[in-house]
Amino acid sequence: MTQTFDIAVIGATGTVGETLVQILEELDFPVGTLHLLASSESAGASVPFRGKNVRVREVDEFDFSKVQLAFFAAGPAVTLSFAPRATAAGCSLIDLSGALPAEQAPQVVPEANAHVLDGLRKPFQVGSPSPCATHLAVVLAPLRGLLGIQRVSVTASLAVSAQGREAVSELARQTAELLNVRPLEPKFFDRQMAFNLLAQVGTPDAQGHTALEKRLVHELRVLLDLPLLKISATCVQAPVFFGDSLSVSLQLAGPVDLGAVNRVLESAPGIELVEEGDYPTAVGDAVGQDVVYVGRVRAGIDDPAELNLWLTSDNVRKGAALNAVQLAQLLIKDLA
Amino acid sequence: MTQTFDIAVIGATGTVGETLVQILEELDFPVGTLHLLASSESAGASVPFRGKNVRVREVDEFDFSKVQLAFFAAGPAVTLSFAPRATAAGCSLIDLSGALPAEQAPQVVPEANAHVLDGLRKPFQVGSPSPCATHLAVVLAPLRGLLGIQRVSVTASLAVSAQGREAVSELARQTAELLNVRPLEPKFFDRQMAFNLLAQVGTPDAQGHTALEKRLVHELRVLLDLPLLKISATCVQAPVFFGDSLSVSLQLAGPVDLGAVNRVLESAPGIELVEEGDYPTAVGDAVGQDVVYVGRVRAGIDDPAELNLWLTSDNVRKGAALNAVQLAQLLIKDLA
Numbered sequence: 001m002t003q004t005f006d007i008a009v010i011g012a013t014g015t016v017g018e019t020l021v022q023i024l025e026e027l028d029f030p031v032g033t034l035h036l037l038a039s040s041e042s043a044g045a046s047v048p049f050r051g052k053n054v055r056v057r058e059v060d061e062f063d064f065s066k067v068q069l070a071f072f073a074a075g076p077a078v079t080l081s082f083a084p085r086a087t088a089a090g091c092s093l094i095d096l097s098g099a100l101p102a103e104q105a106p107q108v109v110p111e112a113n114a115h116v117l118d119g120l121r122k123p124f125q126v127g128s129p130s131p132c133a134t135h136l137a138v139v140l141a142p143l144r145g146l147l148g149i150q151r152v153s154v155t156a157s158l159a160v161s162a163q164g165r166e167a168v169s170e171l172a173r174q175t176a177e178l179l180n181v182r183p184l185e186p187k188f189f190d191r192q193m194a195f196n197l198l199a200q201v202g203t204p205d206a207q208g209h210t211a212l213e214k215r216l217v218h219e220l221r222v223l224l225d226l227p228l229l230k231i232s233a234t235c236v237q238a239p240v241f242f243g244d245s246l247s248v249s250l251q252l253a254g255p256v257d258l259g260a261v262n263r264v265l266e267s268a269p270g271i272e273l274v275e276e277g278d279y280p281t282a283v284g285d286a287v288g289q290d291v292v293y294v295g296r297v298r299a300g301i302d303d304p305a306e307l308n309l310w311l312t313s314d315n316v317r318k319g320a321a322l323n324a325v326q327l328a329q330l331l332i333k334d335l336a
Numbered sequence: 337m338t339q340t341f342d343i344a345v346i347g348a349t350g351t352v353g354e355t356l357v358q359i360l361e362e363l364d365f366p367v368g369t370l371h372l373l374a375s376s377e378s379a380g381a382s383v384p385f386r387g388k389n390v391r392v393r394e395v396d397e398f399d400f401s402k403v404q405l406a407f408f409a410a411g412p413a414v415t416l417s418f419a420p421r422a423t424a425a426g427c428s429l430i431d432l433s434g435a436l437p438a439e440q441a442p443q444v445v446p447e448a449n450a451h452v453l454d455g456l457r458k459p460f461q462v463g464s465p466s467p468c469a470t471h472l473a474v475v476l477a478p479l480r481g482l483l484g485i486q487r488v489s490v491t492a493s494l495a496v497s498a499q500g501r502e503a504v505s506e507l508a509r510q511t512a513e514l515l516n517v518r519p520l521e522p523k524f525f526d527r528q529m530a531f532n533l534l535a536q537v538g539t540p541d542a543q544g545h546t547a548l549e550k551r552l553v554h555e556l557r558v559l560l561d562l563p564l565l566k567i568s569a570t571c572v573q574a575p576v577f578f579g580d581s582l583s584v585s586l587q588l589a590g591p592v593d594l595g596a597v598n599r600v601l602e603s604a605p606g607i608e609l610v611e612e613g614d615y616p617t618a619v620g621d622a623v624g625q626d627v628v629y630v631g632r633v634r635a636g637i638d639d640p641a642e643l644n645l646w647l648t649s650d651n652v653r654k655g656a657a658l659n660a661v662q663l664a665q666l667l668i669k670d671l672a
Contacts, residue, residue, distance in 0.1 A: 208634025298544025
């Protein structure tokens with residue numbers, strides 16, 4: 001008989017939480033009892049799991065000693081409120097909110113720095129990084145040894161689903177209003193999102209950087225174990241429902257061997273390299289898939305020490321929910 | 337009495353050609369007779385100018401000795417076919433297609449390198465660069481003296497209107513099909529364009545670069561008079577009707593003085609700098625305007641020698657038609 005684990009998912013009604021439950025089922029994760037939790041507004045809803053509807057209950061009232069592992073898939077404030085209670089009850093946790101400091105819950109992407117898990121003590125606390133950092137780490141970690149990466153410049157065009165269901169509905173609503181030539185009144189976004197690009201996601205700090213951009217830079221340095229890596233990050237809101245697209249330019253210590261880069265990308269886990277001349281897109285390729293798609297692999301125009309890439313991946317699935325479940329798969333051997 | 341000039345516009349029925357005619361009227365350009373020309377398929381249509389509909393005629397049959405200046409706003413093949421006939425007839429020309437080599441028709445953006453015009457002989461031949469290079473040159477030229485620009489990394493998200501009317505209709509059609517949950521059959525684009533980003537515009541060469549990206553790099557070096565400038569360029573097709581958005585990261589020789597950068601951008605011609613914390617977008621700001629909007633001016637995270645900018649501008653107007661008319665305004669003093 002296989003050993004099972006009792007699991008809690010906090011934020012179970014959100015886009016990431018619901019996908020996480022679905023992936024636990026798809027990957028046949030050894031779940032004993034599944035406890036779905038949310039804030040009081042969302043409690044009472046139900047989410048399907050293994051052919052049954054599981055009722056979502058209030059996280060406030062939950063006894064964390066009932067589970068061995070909790071996924072925190074709600075916002076940073078929820079993690080900060082309930083993580084201490086979980087660990088005090090002996091429950092290990094995987095946080096997707098970015099709320100916990102790296103010393104407390106190191107950020108891990110299995111394809112990049114799984115070895116960090118070996119140094120942890122129970123109850124485990126691990127961070128699942130932001131989708132953009134996760135995608136970049138999956139692709140850059142296997143190339144790290146081959147390339148002397150000096151600098152990364154990334155423009156990430158993010159799907160509205162990163163901001164939850166309300167943002168998805170708002171893009172659909174705005175688009176329909178415009179196509180029907182009705183007046184547009186932006187609600188969720190501060191202006192027209194349909195057929196437009198918004199240059200920032202969230203409010204920038206006094207230096208002009210958004211929290212998402214700072215999180216991306218900080219997490220990518222940790223995941224690649226390159227604490228001094230120079231990273232220029234711009235996160236943009238695109239009129240796309242699902243799937244992030246990243247335009248990446250790397251500066252290297254010397255000329256790039258494109259043949260070797262392609263061979264590494266072809267064989268590395270978690271990556272799908274598209275054929276030369278083709279390119280991957282969010283819709284049609286990445287959405288619903290468990291890999292980061294890579295295309296447009298090319299050196300610079302007149303600069304052999306530059307490597308350019310285009311990445312696209314499912315922000316909710318590969319960028320968040322799947323990474324968290326992959327972390328859980330690595331942790332459970334020591335959870336018993 | 338003001339002197340007038342007889343003018344031809346080739347490609348008068350295209351998005352750029354039609355806007356160009358409109359701008360000639362708006363700016364009260366001293367047009368005597370306006371000849372609108374196009375290929376045989378588009379001949380017969382008419383375009384409004386000064387309250388009248390001007391009939392579009394076949395370029396094949398046109399006698400270029402009737403005009404002092406011709407705008408070539410059709411594709412490169414049309415320029416290559418008819419530019420020699422125009423100059424042989426003593427007609428000066430402004431080419432928007434990028435077809436003519438720089439030695440024959442130097443690329444000029446008035447805000448960046450107007451002085452190049454002084455060295456030309458009649459009949460004048462001048463190139464109006466691609467919209468992306470034009471936008472970048474308007475913003476980077478006045479900063480060139482202040483910053484030791486070592487490298488430019490740009491991801492340009494282009495509006496579908498850059499590919500003409502058919503692309504605009506196709507984005508609208510695809511979007512409507514999707515919102516009505518009808519099956520999508522891509523026609524103009526090779527896949528779903530609605531709610532998606534396409535990683536390349538046109539077919540890449542053997543090295544992976546598209547013609548548009550190579551044109552951007554080449555033209556920007558010429559416009560800034562920095563022939564060895566390292567430029568990483570990625571041109572992406574966005575589901576946006578009008579207005580290009582550029583995410584730009586510059587590496588500088590030393591720490592950036594943001595106060596000085598902001599002062600230069602505030603006073604330079606052709607630029608609208610948005611307030612700190614705000615950001616400009618294609619829809620709502622740039623479209624229909626005669627300036628390049630600049631926002632998100634910030635140094636790097638932990639790198640004071642990095643400068644990041646977000647530019648957005650009307651690709652058809654400021655990026656093409658208006659620049660060509662501005663060039664004509666500078667040339668006419670010597671055309672008489």
